[in-house]
Every structure is written in structure tokens, then in C-alpha cells.
Amino acid sequence: MRDLRPEVQAFLDRVAAFIDTEIRPNEATYAQQVEEGGRWCVPPVMEEMKAKAKAEGLWNFFLPGYEGEFGTGLSNFEYSHLAEKMGAVGIASEVFNCSAPDTGNMEVLERYGSEEQKETWLKPLLAGEIRSAFGMTEPGVASSDATNMAATAVLDGDEYVINGEKWWTSGAGDPRCKIIVFMCVTDQDPDSPRHKRHSQILVPMDSEGIEVRKMMEVFGWDDAPHGHAHLKFTNVRVPKSNMILGEGRGFEIAQGRLGPGRIHHCMRAVGLGERALQMMCERSQSRVAFGKPLSQLGGNMDIIANSRIELNMARLLTLQAAHMMDTVGNKVAASEIAQIKVIVPNIVCDVIDRAIQMHGGAGVSQVFPLARMYAGMRTLRLADGPDEVHRRSVARYELGKYSDYDKTKVESSNVSRS
Structure with missing residues (x-):
């Protein structure tokens, strides 16, 4: 490091x-x-x-x-x-x-x-003048397998016609949201390569045919004014020039997008975990029960110690992944990126949960931010792919190291045991 x-x-x-x-x-x-x-x-x-x-x-x-x-x-x-x-x-x-x-x-x-797309949308985003949303997850399919998505964009002359539904479209509730980066199927042939059928296209939020069906809630919170919208797209027309990079490049773009994004999510999560640990320590020292500070009761010392150890582990693993992205590239760092996406939200969820417990009934109330912090962190175990998908990626990478392993050694070992 x-x-x-x-x-x-x-x-x-x-x-x-x-x-x-x-x-x-x-x-x-x-x-x-x-x-x-x-x-x-x-x-x-x-x-x-x-x-x-x-x-x-x-x-x-x-x-x-x-x-x-x-x-x-x-x-x-x-x-x-x-x-x-x-x-x-x-x-x-x-x-x-x-x-x-x-x-x-x-x-x-x-x-x-394209240069036109950068001028129209990137510049005002970089200037903080507008905000944006990303539409990928859909209500009608198991989105842990992103190739399941069913929303379509069909070329009609100089325009794409978009139909389908998206939910958990983060950012769509903000009145400053002007553009959606929309993931869709452009190759309707089911026999085409699975990861070459999808594209990403820019859809202005004020396009005719976009219906906000509802704002999604996380454990009862609507995350206003940011929000996560359930949107329906009915014959929404956008210019052909709104296609990003070209048809069939959607997953290629997504991989370039998600690597840095997972680093950002995980390090923000570590920061949130540090805040929860601070609150846990302060509460354990300031509250007295049975004649002693909470920190001196039960296994609370172990709880605080484990929280510190685990947060340090989460931080160092994330920094390692970021270092590898800088030095050897996202593709080589793919396993490390997947690893942090699993372990960091799980660790921080645990730390926040312990802080809630240390705060008693106040911990799950609106008096402290811990309950909302937990809701957001629990959601991160699903956002950008659920834990199970990332564990599968890590396991496949590890197993790939042994793809040329001499099977005769295994067979010989099995015989020797019998």
C-alpha cells in the first residue's frame, strides 16, 4: 500500500x-x-x-x-x-x-x-447544474442476472422507440434530474450472444411517454429528494444520436462504470461505519446501567474491539482494490472489486447494528440516524449486484487458478484413502 x-x-x-x-x-x-x-x-x-x-x-x-x-x-x-x-x-x-x-x-x-453527448449532458453534470438517473433494474425479472432485462429500444428511422419498466431508478425523484442513462435490449434475437444484445441510451426525463408509477421506499423511507423511482416507458422516442458508443455495447459500458462505482460505494460505507463506531463508543461511555458504563457490561468491550478490527479490514481491502485498479487495471482487479462489494456492506451493517443495540430503543427511532444508516447499508448488499453474484465471481476466479490442475493427482489421492 x-x-x-x-x-x-x-x-x-x-x-x-x-x-x-x-x-x-x-x-x-x-x-x-x-x-x-x-x-x-x-x-x-x-x-x-x-x-x-x-x-x-x-x-x-x-x-x-x-x-x-x-x-x-x-x-x-x-x-x-x-x-x-x-x-x-x-x-x-x-x-x-x-x-x-x-x-x-x-x-x-x-x-x-460522443462530443455532442458530452456538450449536452456531461458539461452541465460536471458543473452541478443538473442531476441524472440510471435505469437498469426491472420489476418483472430477476435482475441479479442483468441479461434478463426486457425493456427494449427499437430503431425507427432516426429515432429509437423505448418500451418497458424500470424500478430502483436512483435519482429520478430529484426535480433537477434531467437525463436517464437507460439500459435496454436492442438485439431482439434470443440466439445472439447474451452480453451483446444490450445497449445504453440517453433518455431525457421530460420525454413524452415516461410515467412515474411510484417512488420506492427502503424500510419505509423514500430517500427524498433523491429517491428511487418505478418508471414506465411507453413508446418513448429519443434521437438515434442518443445511443452511447453503439448498439450491443451496454455490458461493456456497464463494466467500465461499475468498477470505480464499487470503490466509491465501499469507501463511503467505511466512513459511515466509522461514524457508527464513534456513536457506539460515545454511548457506551455516557450511559450507565447496573452501576457501570455500558462499555463495562457484558461483552461490549469485545463488540467495540471487533468493530474496530473489521472496519480496518474493510478499509484496507478496499484500498488494495483501488490501488490495483490504478496499477494493473479494472479487469485484473475484478476479483478484488467483487470481494469488497460483498464484505464491506456486510461488515458495516454489523457495526451499525451493534451501535443500534448499544443505543437501546433510541437506536431504532428517529432520535438517532442509526436506523436510517442501517437501511441504506442493507440496500447496498443488493445495489450494483447482490452478494451472491459477487461471491460467484470470486469463486470462479479462484477455481480458474486450478483449471489445469493434474486430475490424476486427485484420483491417486482418492485411491490411497480407500
């Missing part, structure tokens, strides 16, 4: 200071403005914080190597440290224009978009 460059460490210190002085104190104000604005609104305090962050050059950290007006040129490894800081305060990522799904969508447009 390598150290941060001095200039990156200095930048990290600036981000941490901004979070502590500008964002943490405004968490309650943000929540209040969401309620007063009718949930699906743009809280004024968010736009104020964004303007301050942008003016201070604390903006768009996430595009590896992307420098200039809208970038900082950080590597995946360097950005990971910033993501951890942002993850501890839920609204921080948006303040710095580094929140999902915008980050992934901007990466797609920067890597694979």
Missing part, C-alpha cells in the same frame, strides 16, 4: 475541514428544508453549500486523471480516502458533486460519450 502524495493529503485535510465546518452543522437544516419543501424539492442549503465548495475548488474528485475546470486528477486510490470522509455525512457527496448515480453517469459520458 502506498502513502498519499503530500498535495493530496493537504487536499484531504481541506475536504475534512469543510465537512466539519460547513456540512455537519447543516445536516439538521437540510432535513428540515426537505420536510418543509414537501419532500421532493431542492433544499436551498444544499445549493448554498455546493456554491461554497465549488468556489473553494472542492469539486468533482471522482474522475481518475481528469484535470481541468471540472476535475482534480486524483487516482482511484487517492479518491478513496476522500470518499471515506464523505461517507460519514450522508449529504456530503452531493455538496462536492460526487454523489451516485451522477458520478457513474459522468464517467460513462466522459469515457464513452
Whole structure:
């Protein structure tokens, strides 16, 4: 593992200071403005914080190597440290224009978009003027196998005609959401290669034929004003030029998008876990039962120790994956990326659950943010692919190391045991 460059460490210190002085104190104000604005609104305090962050050059950290007006040129490894800081305060990522799904969508447009697409959609996204959504998961199929998706885009002259449904379309509830990166089937031949039948296309949110059927809830929370929408697309027409990269390239684009995204998710999760551990420790020291602080009762010392150990494991494994992406590329780092997507949300779920238990009834109430933190982290075990899919990837990679293993040795060993 390598150290941060001095200039990156200095930048990290600036981000941490901004979070502590500008964002943490405004968490309650943000929540209040969401309620007063009718949930699906743009809280004024968010736009104020964004303007301050942008003016201070604390903006768009996430595009590896992307420098200039809208970038900082950080590597995946360097950005990971910033993501951890942002993850501890839920609204921080948006303040710095580094929140999902915008980050992934901007990466797609920067890597694979045409010049026209970059001018129309990437520039205003990088400037923080609009927001975006990503439509992949569908209600009518088992989406753990993404090749099951049924939404279609059929070319009709100079336009694609889109039909189908998507849900968990993150970001679609935000009134600033102007564009959806939409995954669809463009090759209707079921005998074609499974991963060559799908494409990604840009669908403006105000297109005729898009119906918001409902906003999805996670354990009763609607995640306003961001939201996760169930959308229906009926004969939605978009220009042929909205196709990204070309027909049949959807999974190729998705793999390029999801590698960095999983690093971002996991390091934000570690930051959230650190916040939960801090709350756990503070609660265990401040509350007294049976004449002793909670920290001195039962196995609470072990609980706190295990939480620290596990969070350190999660952090180091994620940083290793980020380092490998920078040095050997996403393809070589595929197993490590899958590993963190399994273990980090599971560890952080456990840490948050322990913090809830330490807080007693208050832990599951609205008095503390722990219950909502748990809901979001539990969802991450499904987002970007469920645990089982990533475990399968890791197992297949491990088994692949032994594909040329001498079977006669196994047979000989079995005979010797009989």
C-alpha cells in the first residue's frame, strides 16, 4: 500500500475541514428544508453549500486523471480516502458533486460519450447544474442476472422507440434530474450472444411517454429528494444520436462504470461505519446501567474491539482494490472489486447494528440516524449486484487458478484413502 502524495493529503485535510465546518452543522437544516419543501424539492442549503465548495475548488474528485475546470486528477486510490470522509455525512457527496448515480453517469459520458453527448449532458453534470438517473433494474425479472432485462429500444428511422419498466431508478425523484442513462435490449434475437444484445441510451426525463408509477421506499423511507423511482416507458422516442458508443455495447459500458462505482460505494460505507463506531463508543461511555458504563457490561468491550478490527479490514481491502485498479487495471482487479462489494456492506451493517443495540430503543427511532444508516447499508448488499453474484465471481476466479490442475493427482489421492 502506498502513502498519499503530500498535495493530496493537504487536499484531504481541506475536504475534512469543510465537512466539519460547513456540512455537519447543516445536516439538521437540510432535513428540515426537505420536510418543509414537501419532500421532493431542492433544499436551498444544499445549493448554498455546493456554491461554497465549488468556489473553494472542492469539486468533482471522482474522475481518475481528469484535470481541468471540472476535475482534480486524483487516482482511484487517492479518491478513496476522500470518499471515506464523505461517507460519514450522508449529504456530503452531493455538496462536492460526487454523489451516485451522477458520478457513474459522468464517467460513462466522459469515457464513452460522443462530443455532442458530452456538450449536452456531461458539461452541465460536471458543473452541478443538473442531476441524472440510471435505469437498469426491472420489476418483472430477476435482475441479479442483468441479461434478463426486457425493456427494449427499437430503431425507427432516426429515432429509437423505448418500451418497458424500470424500478430502483436512483435519482429520478430529484426535480433537477434531467437525463436517464437507460439500459435496454436492442438485439431482439434470443440466439445472439447474451452480453451483446444490450445497449445504453440517453433518455431525457421530460420525454413524452415516461410515467412515474411510484417512488420506492427502503424500510419505509423514500430517500427524498433523491429517491428511487418505478418508471414506465411507453413508446418513448429519443434521437438515434442518443445511443452511447453503439448498439450491443451496454455490458461493456456497464463494466467500465461499475468498477470505480464499487470503490466509491465501499469507501463511503467505511466512513459511515466509522461514524457508527464513534456513536457506539460515545454511548457506551455516557450511559450507565447496573452501576457501570455500558462499555463495562457484558461483552461490549469485545463488540467495540471487533468493530474496530473489521472496519480496518474493510478499509484496507478496499484500498488494495483501488490501488490495483490504478496499477494493473479494472479487469485484473475484478476479483478484488467483487470481494469488497460483498464484505464491506456486510461488515458495516454489523457495526451499525451493534451501535443500534448499544443505543437501546433510541437506536431504532428517529432520535438517532442509526436506523436510517442501517437501511441504506442493507440496500447496498443488493445495489450494483447482490452478494451472491459477487461471491460467484470470486469463486470462479479462484477455481480458474486450478483449471489445469493434474486430475490424476486427485484420483491417486482418492485411491490411497480407500
